[in-house]
Amino acid sequence: MKIIVLLLLAPFLWPFYLVVWCFQNPDKTKQAFGRVRESLRRHPGAWTWAVATLGLLIGIGNLFDAEPGGAAAGFAIVAGCMGVLWKLRRNTAAEIAAALSARADAQHLAYLRGDEWGTYGTRNRPAL
Numbered sequence: 001m002k003i004i005v006l007l008l009l010a011p012f013l014w015p016f017y018l019v020v021w022c023f024q025n026p027d028k029t030k031q032a033f034g035r036v037r038e039s040l041r042r043h044p045g046a047w048t049w050a051v052a053t054l055g056l057l058i059g060i061g062n063l064f065d066a067e068p069g070g071a072a073a074g075f076a077i078v079a080g081c082m083g084v085l086w087k088l089r090r091n092t093a094a095e096i097a098a099a100l101s102a103r104a105d106a107q108h109l110a111y112l113r114g115d116e117w118g119t120y121g122t123r124n125r126p127a128l
Contacts (some may be wrong), residue, residue, distance in 0.1 A: 044084075044088060045085060045088055048081050048084050048085050048088070049081070049085070051077065051081050052077070052078050052081035052082065052085075054077070055074045055075070055076075055077025055078040055080075055081060056074065056075075056078050057074070058070065058073065058074030058077065059071050059072075059073075059074025059075040059077070059078060060074070061074070062074055
């Protein structure tokens with residue numbers, strides 16, 4: 001009976017277990033939070049999609065419960081995440097355009113100096 005109760009309560013008890021674990025293992029807690037922060041820096045798009053999914057679940061759940069304030073908050077989270085994703089996509093496109101422009105400028109300067117790299121775009125072209 002005890003195992004059944006624990007299995008049924010596990011979805012609700014994990015936050016309490018997490019808090020207890022954090023107080024019992026402060027050094028591991030710092031490492032874990034450091035890993036999460038590093039993951040946030042390396043994969044901002046994936047984390048933003050995860051938060052948007054959570055916001056969508058909150059919005060739909062509150063909409064079905066006839067709670068307009070909660071639904072608005074959930075959909076506001078989704079809208080904010082979509083704005084962040086749009087900004088990330090725009091920044092990525094700008095970085096690609098800047099790299100392409102820099103390469104074109106370098107090839108143009110090489111061509112003006114007489115280097116054929118500026119004409120063909122590669123220094124190691126195969127002999128025909």
